[in-house]
Amino acid sequence: MATIYEVSEAAGVSLATVSRVMNGNTKVSDRTRKKVETAMAELGYQPNAIAQSLASNRTNSVGLLVSELHGSYFGDLMSTVEQALKQYGKHVIITAGHVDEKREHDAIEFLKSRRCDALILHAEAVSDEYLTTLCKSDLPVVVINRKVDGLDDHCFVVDNEKGGYLAAQAAIQQGHKEIGYISGPKFKKDARDRLAGHKRALTEAGIEAKDDHIFEGDFHESSGQEGMHYLKQHFPDITALICANDEMASGAMTAAREAGLEIPQHLSIVGFDNVLFSRYLYPKLTTINNPIQSLGEMAARWVLKNVYNTKINHAIEHLFVPEVVERHSLSKR
Amino acid sequence: MATIYEVSEAAGVSLATVSRVMNGNTKVSDRTRKKVETAMAELGYQPNAIAQSLASNRTNSVGLLVSELHGSYFGDLMSTVEQALKQYGKHVIITAGHVDEKREHDAIEFLKSRRCDALILHAEAVSDEYLTTLCKSDLPVVVINRKVDGLDDHCFVVDNEKGGYLAAQAAIQQGHKEIGYISGPKFKKDARDRLAGHKRALTEAGIEAKDDHIFEGDFHESSGQEGMHYLKQHFPDITALICANDEMASGAMTAAREAGLEIPQHLSIVGFDNVLFSRYLYPKLTTINNPIQSLGEMAARWVLKNVYNTKINHAIEHLFVPEVVERHSLSKR
DNA sequence: CAAATTTATGTAAGCGCTTTCAAATGTTAA
DNA sequence: TTAACATTTGAAAGCGCTTACATAAATTTG
Numbered sequence: 001m002a003t004i005y006e007v008s009e010a011a012g013v014s015l016a017t018v019s020r021v022m023n024g025n026t027k028v029s030d031r032t033r034k035k036v037e038t039a040m041a042e043l044g045y046q047p048n049a050i051a052q053s054l055a056s057n058r059t060n061s062v063g064l065l066v067s068e069l070h071g072s073y074f075g076d077l078m079s080t081v082e083q084a085l086k087q088y089g090k091h092v093i094i095t096a097g098h099v100d101e102k103r104e105h106d107a108i109e110f111l112k113s114r115r116c117d118a119l120i121l122h123a124e125a126v127s128d129e130y131l132t133t134l135c136k137s138d139l140p141v142v143v144i145n146r147k148v149d150g151l152d153d154h155c156f157v158v159d160n161e162k163g164g165y166l167a168a169q170a171a172i173q174q175g176h177k178e179i180g181y182i183s184g185p186k187f188k189k190d191a192r193d194r195l196a197g198h199k200r201a202l203t204e205a206g207i208e209a210k211d212d213h214i215f216e217g218d219f220h221e222s223s224g225q226e227g228m229h230y231l232k233q234h235f236p237d238i239t240a241l242i243c244a245n246d247e248m249a250s251g252a253m254t255a256a257r258e259a260g261l262e263i264p265q266h267l268s269i270v271g272f273d274n275v276l277f278s279r280y281l282y283p284k285l286t287t288i289n290n291p292i293q294s295l296g297e298m299a300a301r302w303v304l305k306n307v308y309n310t311k312i313n314h315a316i317e318h319l320f321v322p323e324v325v326e327r328h329s330l331s332k333r
Numbered sequence: 334m335a336t337i338y339e340v341s342e343a344a345g346v347s348l349a350t351v352s353r354v355m356n357g358n359t360k361v362s363d364r365t366r367k368k369v370e371t372a373m374a375e376l377g378y379q380p381n382a383i384a385q386s387l388a389s390n391r392t393n394s395v396g397l398l399v400s401e402l403h404g405s406y407f408g409d410l411m412s413t414v415e416q417a418l419k420q421y422g423k424h425v426i427i428t429a430g431h432v433d434e435k436r437e438h439d440a441i442e443f444l445k446s447r448r449c450d451a452l453i454l455h456a457e458a459v460s461d462e463y464l465t466t467l468c469k470s471d472l473p474v475v476v477i478n479r480k481v482d483g484l485d486d487h488c489f490v491v492d493n494e495k496g497g498y499l500a501a502q503a504a505i506q507q508g509h510k511e512i513g514y515i516s517g518p519k520f521k522k523d524a525r526d527r528l529a530g531h532k533r534a535l536t537e538a539g540i541e542a543k544d545d546h547i548f549e550g551d552f553h554e555s556s557g558q559e560g561m562h563y564l565k566q567h568f569p570d571i572t573a574l575i576c577a578n579d580e581m582a583s584g585a586m587t588a589a590r591e592a593g594l595e596i597p598q599h600l601s602i603v604g605f606d607n608v609l610f611s612r613y614l615y616p617k618l619t620t621i622n623n624p625i626q627s628l629g630e631m632a633a634r635w636v637l638k639n640v641y642n643t644k645i646n647h648a649i650e651h652l653f654v655p656e657v658v659e660r661h662s663l664s665k666r
Numbered sequence: 667c668a669a670a671t672t673t674a675t676g677t678a679a680g681c682g683c684t685t686t687c688a689a690a691t692g693t694t695a696a
Numbered sequence: 697t698t699a700a701c702a703t704t705t706g707a708a709a710g711c712g713c714t715t716a717c718a719t720a721a722a723t724t725t726g
Binding site: 046047048050051053054061069070071072074078079082091093094095109110113114115154157194250253257276277280281282295297309 | 376380381382383386392401402404407408409411412415425426427428429442443445446447448449467564586591609610613614615640642660
């Protein structure tokens with residue numbers, strides 16, 4: 001693999017000059033530029049990004065932490081972030097934290113050790129304090145889908161409370177009064193917020209928010225099934241079921257069908273997130289759009305603007321508002 | 334950020350010694366090791382991976398090229414590869430090629446410029462020649478889900494012909510005789526192989542393989558719908574439809590339902606790949622398992638063994654055999 | 667106990683770049 | 697033509713590590 005030395009020799013110029021034509025910021029005369037470019041082409045020269053990074057203290061890569069590498073939600077996030085950064089020649093280094101404190105921590109340390117120029121974190125398990133410390137360091141950090149007090153301008157979040165509210169409201173508007181709810185795990189902020197919105201909608205509509213109509217799941221498909229079983233058994237008069245994410249909605253649909261309930265004729269179901277597969281479900285799932293792609297794009301823009309000084313036209317927003325995606329799993333009571 | 338200099342000074346030892354305790358291969362006396370470790374802890378020292386890489390010519394990272402960052406298929410692949418490598422302290426750098434020759438090429442160049450120790454490529458658009466050249470270079474490369482002549486021990490593939498055969502056979506065994514097929518794009522080897530297997534099964538069963546029963550799609554959901562429309566219109570007597578991947582099967586299911594056909598009562602459908610969402614479909618899709626995870630794991634093992642000299646117990650296999658996953662979209666004629 | 671080994675540590679030369687600063691060259695104006 | 701300035705180039709010092717190689721200390725051997 002050719003190095004800059006060989007190029008400089010072949011072109012008959014100094015190292016510095018070769019470096020200059022590579023980086024293109026300083027002025028180099030056309031004649032020497034040509035010479036260097038020719039030499040590069042002939043040698044098939046490819047700069048060593050590692051050496052560049054060490055010398056310049058810039059890696060042109062931003063670290064992205066997600067919870068999992070699979071699943072539509074993270075797939076969408078990764079895709080968006082990558083697209084947005086690639087446009088400007090920046091790259092993402094992706095790691096997975098698996099919603100485990102130690103593993104998230106390790107993943108972040110890895111990204112730091114790789115000397116990423118910035119970090120975009122979808123961190124679920126690590127503590128607020130840790131994130132705060134991280135943000136205070138000189139490594140630029142943004143947090144996706146989590147609000148940490150005092151870090152507002154580093155956080156990009158969706159209004160989960162509003163989303164929960166909208167889901168319930170949609171069901172209420174269709175005439176439903178007996179509404180079940182399968183929540184995410186209460187230790188997660190977004191799960192709590194969604195539930196809070198749900199309850200507010202019920203209350204505002206003059207419907208009593210009964211705690212036993214709420215089943216606490218874990219955001220995975222199987223707990224949707226469990227929730228469905230529980231609710232069906234104890235409250236067979238429920239006509240609408242709202243799930244705190246689409247995975248659980250899918251599980252609930254399966255369980256409902258197994259119990260002989262047709263959707264939405266016997267039971268309406270509303271999800272949350274609008275992940276890709278929600279339209280593969282049958283019937284296609286009515287859900288709340290979680291603008292994860294917008295979050296990702298905005299986070300990427302923040303980095304471009306604040307770290308790479310790229311001129312970005314759009315304003316940078318931190319709070320995103322979800323909306324109802326009407327499909328076929330919710331109907332009139 | 335503390336450097337090795339500061340650690341060496343704080344511990345009262347030389348650079349080399351600090352480096353030694355970090356890497357742990359050479360012997361260091363317990364006393365000095367303690368001193369160094371204390372100093373490291375006190376300074377919160379974190380080695381600079383970039384500098385390490387430059388000096389050692391080893392990055393401990395392997396590059397992974399996928400076509401997309403989203404979608405179950407690639408999600409599964411990324412997850413598996415990452416898991417397998419992480420166990421041994423190796424990291425993956427993931428890039429997306431978007432099934433575009435230039436972008437795949439660029440992505441690979443990026444991975445090379447980051448000086449990955451090895452490359453695992455799910456390359457669809459780049460030419461055989463390019464891959465061959467790459468494999469001949471001193472950078473270790475393995476290719477996933479694509480067979481390149483002369484590169485057999487670098488390729489990890491699934492027997493697509495067999496898969497196509499099995500899908501057709503499954504339908505035939507259920508008594509189907511009028512069988513439609515929605516193929517992947519013919520320019521893709523795996524699409525051709527699957528189709529070849531399909532035809533062989535028909536022929537062996539004494540069923541004529543009619544070319545007009547075959548619709549060429551593009552592996553995306555929408556072309557499944559198109560294919561369904563085409564077949565339904567021209568050959569309403571078809572009782573089973575086999576799709577070259579699950580996405581198209583999903584599209585076909587939607588179109589079939591819109592046309593008033595119940596699955597599998599009126600029409601049986603078989604997919605291919607067994608991606609995650611195939612069990613979310615309704616009815617759950619009968620499909621051919623594409624052991625992409627095994628491919629990924631095997632590729633990772635190959636790298637561990639051949640690049641990092643890790644002791645791997647399992648033999649390394651290159652050809653994987655698909656099998657039928659029986660669910661609910663295929664029934665007796 | 668000295669010599670021969672073995673083991674632990676230090677010295678210094680890179681790894682392939684960037685970047686500051688100074689020198690050389692070119693250009694303009696008087 | 698020459699002084700004054702702008703533009704291009706080069707020399708060299710890092711960036712933070714690893715790793716021969718050399719040296720010093722500890723251990724074994726006869």
